[in-house]
Amino acid sequence: MAFHPPHPYSSEFPQAYWLKLPEPLRDLRDRRFQFRKTFEIKEVPAHAELHVTADAKYCLYINGKFVHFGPARGFQSHWPFDRIDAAPYLRPGRNVIAALLYTFGIGNYTYSCAGEYGFLLSGSAGDADLSTNETWKGRIAPGYLFAVARGSGQYGFQEFFDFRQAQDNWFAPEYDDSDWTEDLSPYMRIAGAMPWHRFEERNLPLLTNYVIPAKERSSVSCHQPAADGWQPIRHIYYSYHADRFLWKSAPETGDTVVFRDGIAGQTVDFGEEVTGTLRFEIDHAEEGMILDYFTFECLKDGRPDIPEKETHPLTFYGGRLILRAGRNELELSVPWGFRHVALWIHGEGNGLSVKLSARVLRYPFDLRGKFDSSDPAFADIWQMCVRTQLCCSVDSYIDCPWRENAQWWGDALVQSQNTFRLAADDRLLARGLRLIGEQRTPNGLTYAMAPTVGHTCVLPDYSAMYLVTLWAHYFQTGRTDLYEELADSVDSILDYFRTEADLNGGLAPYDPRYWLFLDWCNTLFKQGTPTLLNLIWLWGLKQVRIVAGAAGDLARMARLDSEIEKLSGAIISKLYDPETRLLYDGLRPDGTPVDTHSPHAAALAVILDLLPEAHDVWTEQILLPLVRSNRGNPIQPSSYFMHYIFQALKLKGFRRDVADCIRRWWGEFVQSGCSTAPELFLEHSTPGSTSFCHAWSAHPILHLSEILLGVRQLETGWKKISFEPFLIPGLDVSGVVPTPLGDIRVGVAWHDGRAETRCEVPKGVVCEQGTRESR
Template sequence: MDNRNGAKWIWLPHFQDADPKLPGKFVLFRKSVSLPSSPTTPCLIHVSADTRYRLYVNGVSVAFGPCKSYPQRWFYETIDITPHLHAGTNVIAAKVLRFFPAQTGSTSMMKANVPGFILWGEVGGVKVVTDENWLCHEDESIELKSRAEWNYILGPPFLSLDERVDLSKAESNWHSSDSCDLSRWKPAVPAVPPVKMMPVLEPWKLHERPIPLLPEVPQKFVGALRTSDSSPALQEWTDLLLGEEQHVVVQAGQTVWVEIEASTLTTGFLEFDFSGGTETEVAILYAESYEKDLNVDSSPFPLPRLKGDRRDWQNGRLYGNEDHVVLHNSDSEQSKRYEPFWFRTFRFIRLSIVTQSTPLTIRRIAYRETHYPLEITTKVDIPAKLNGIWDTCIRTLKLCMHETYEDCPFYEQNQFAMDGRLQLLFTYQLSRDDRLARKTIHEFYASRRDDGLLETNYPVSMRAINIPQFSLFWVLMLHDHMMHFGDKGLVRRYIGGVDGVFQHFEERVNRDGLVGAFDEECWAFVDWVQEWQGDPRGPKGIREMAVPPIYKRTGVAAYNSLLYAMVLQRAAELCMFIAREDTTREYRQRADALNEAVVKHCFNGTFFVDGPGAEEICEHTQVFAILSGATTGEEATRLMQRTMEHKSMPRCSYATKFYVFRALSKTGLYEDCFKGMMQTWYKMSEQNLTTFAEDDVGFRSDCHGWSASPIYEIVAELHGVRPARPGFGVIDLRPRRKLLEAAQMRFSIPKGVTSVQWEKDGGIELEAAEDIDVEYLPPGARLKKIMCTRTGQRTSLE
């Protein structure tokens, strides 16, 4: 962004941008602006920071950012602050979290080698830019907990956001126009002093935020589940949570705890209002579910966990991350608010309170729910049991969508290519909003390494272990987008990255024609499978886990060749779409050669073994042999039948069941196996999950985006609406009437709104825009062309 009106990146003078113990610090900024009258025209300001900020105008929060990114594409937000301005003195202020560059911080948040805050715009005709006239001060009341305090029961410390807060050190009214003590505040200094005669650019290349701001919607908890023997009573807590004008008082010298619940797992900003309670200590633990009590509070290494009924508060225990707050408030009437800087993921919260010399009054406990504002235009009318699965899948997907797609909101908040491929595809079944999808595709493209691979998860603040196969799933992202949106410009922009990924695999094809071992520092991850669990404390750490045993012995797994062959075929279709016919032929020839090699070296006449010389077989190898075309027709169908009937082979977990569904569809066995396959999701529902879990091996995350795959099954398989050509200009309609006796669905595609419906023993009716063709219609189906209204590239649902 060049038109910054002279705004500078600024920072706190003499700031120590490192600490051997802490992951980062908070810095406060403020600027007073005097206006003769309340503005009547929009007052737009643009703002960014490294690493994160929350912006206030006259004490009201107006923005949270910047949108996750990387320094070469660092985003800024544009906000209209007009409703928050008034005649007289106005205060624009920001609270900025800086993660130190020498530590990973939260792994999905990147940072440059220096900190900074920048803002520019016009407010009521007054130019407002960050410069040396801004005041700043280190927020000494908040300390992010160090990794040394991490509880490894929760797994690796991907997040560094737990807080220790001393409210006696908090700055009063620092972000409002009210009087506040500024005696210790200092004028800001340039964050990046210019170097004379050197062609040096700022470390951040600013770009406008490509996705909408995330809403923060006020919500209430639904009640208290249990409390300590000490008063207050359970009903008092519930009345407080429901907003019944009930305050809860904890008397002096007491130790009290209470466990409260939200209606579902959620991601939100917590709000606590306290008064009184001098020297009171409050611990706030956030948890996804109740689980088996491990009889320890914390551990320096992971422990086996077991989850059943996620709401079994009578027998279970809550494990999660914690914030700690110390209150210093001798005035029993003055309210003190505590709000953690970053959103928390929770369904249950345990509040532990230790009072000292004065009573503590809890006046309010609430939260503001936040996630990407996905507008869902797909509407389905399906049986109640399946509708419950549909709703839970949507909630699962939404909670894994913020400023990036996330693997899980509770533990990592990382954007992974394998997870992301499915999350993008599920989004397309629900909405025509592909803004977050485009951002994801570009970010992985921007992560390209010099060996041709993409980073496994990105953005990422550290040099991380690479999973080479995940780069192939990025190619599938491109293919999915092509089929649903038909954007040739997007394909042309990124096709060069495809060939780089393929070259990495091609260089590892061995004399047998199979993909061989990856580099020693890579992780040949396939899936979370019980039989493939290793010990992460071993010499190779996590790289011993989730890998077929044959790969550990020989460095060759049939899965890697079959996945590569399948993706080559999808990439050939990408190249055909943009008229690169020579590359199309080349990719198909490579895929054919890989399939032939797998059949020659890995097929024992009954099953595909996991690698040359292996006796082991797994579901993954059979599924991808079918999807790659290594086996076709009746042979593929018989192989899939034998696979489904086998009693003991390692099975695909939640992460890869999507591909089992695809193999069943391809071999004509989908309808026979659908109900059995869906037992995975029905069981989770019976266990009181309100989102779908990561897997049933490690019992870690209760919300993982890849587990929302029934979204695709309901839209594309049960209702049978799929793109037959790029851009969805041609529909392939093959509904599963044996599984849905009656159905109705409205589905938005680039050319308009389609609907498909049928009644029991009645015909199928498809309504589609006039310029949409249909490649396949079931016998007896009727196509009705309709007029539709469009606004630009968006479809107006009228």
């Protein structure tokens, strides 16, 4: 057995080698590899630190127990690794460490594929060196049908598994691995080899790792399975579509369903949205029996709420399990987002029993933020939004766990504000700023998410919002280190907008090379010279100028001051009608103004304190009619952009209207049975396309905290706050707002028609009693 002295190429993995296996076809799409090492220790050490990574993903097991799913998303040139203490999983004597390596083999909205793969580990347990080298064994994971259909174009694959080939408990200590590949040295690559030139810590805590059971069976179908439904397929929707299900509600509490008495299909509800890996425990199977499944978010009248059409939906995560006689167990390889699972068989069930659970893999927030209300409607909305934010926080902020798992950066601005009312934790925002700042177009724009191969997803408005998120990090923490580190990204964004505006009379135009998003609103003007794009750019300039000032960056301050003055003047002179005191929504390509006046532009202009003499007009004619309506505005903002509508109205003192709108509009989500906040309002939601867990819709976390708890941050790092709860007669509220300096505890209690308020602040926080006018 060869001894490997430390090499100079990686301080994080000084004696480790990337483990690989021969892949004759060089087809790495949706592949799985298994590695394991047996070792002896006399006693369990107090600590046994391991550095672990893989490209693309790994599941680590020690002595048969699941330890972690990783690594965090990143770029191969400085690939992330995880720091794990193995000691709690060890025992005196014989031990086994094992890993499932998963490769996407293609790029997606979470991963940029560099055409290589491998598993890498460095560390020891007592005297036992656990570093990956030829002392490990490996094999191509049997049982998986690889390169099946994508679950969505933005993320991963469906998962098909044949238990007849691979039900062997391969990660358990007692497993016999004598037929595995014993000499991996021909395939190993030294740490530091390309494309992983260097490594970086994830700078995030490890994901949660706990298992929850399914809550209940929701419905059954006693249909006759399609005669040819057993035939091989590669997209599970076509199996589902071939059967003619007769769904009917049949609720039954528990995590286990049984196929008998003519039942061919069943749906199972986890009770709320899950971000994690689905787990199967199957008993009383017959050899070769087929169990098909898919996950989904909404159930309607006992039927999975998905499109019923000949072609498959855009998003459809599921797969096929081919069973062997007796017991079968499987945990899926990568996490999905779902609430419900549909199961169906081909042929007689004969008592087949299926127990479902899920391993929850989320960011482990220290949830100190709280909100309690004597009005159940507000309390339920808060809890729904909290669940949404938790499900959309993993190794980064993600837009949704079901369809994409992507770190969309406009979403992240909202998510950071949600987070800061739940936990004084800026790490997801900080890591995201670094990742987004690294992936840019040659002319300076950041991609809308990173890492990604989504080259159609370059959004100039999200690049401008990147500047705002730099300010958001500074305002939360009081630190300017990230601004200083990412100054090159700031300059590249500024250069893009300045170049485009200089060619367009001082205003940023629609750029047909890229996707101008702004909002999911088809009637919002996005051609020519859009007003909203220029307001977002102005917002970015103003906020990053604040950070530059705090950092003492005099050169950029001067440049930003000049650009702010120039852009403000262009907006006022070309996009504002002084007679009506309204902002046009933009200029057509021929330079003529459009005749619409969106709530979007009015709200951003209020937030920017632009043209304060016009604020009353915008508020009375545009913003208040919007929130007092039932979403009948011809330019209706989505649930996402309502965040900025609410921000503007709060600034003008209309807190009652914001609270009432949240109670009505977000109350519809709760009343419809949503456990999490959907991507869009329900009338615009499309089954199989629209996410029903989208954190950009969870911003009532912030607004209820500011309005009803009355806590508003006034200075960076939470050094100063105002306490001014909006008093609704008879409404008792209490809560906690976490800060980097400690928790703020507040409450309002009504007695004999009078409100008693309290506010307790930690040391270092100055509390100012609010005096703003509220209506």
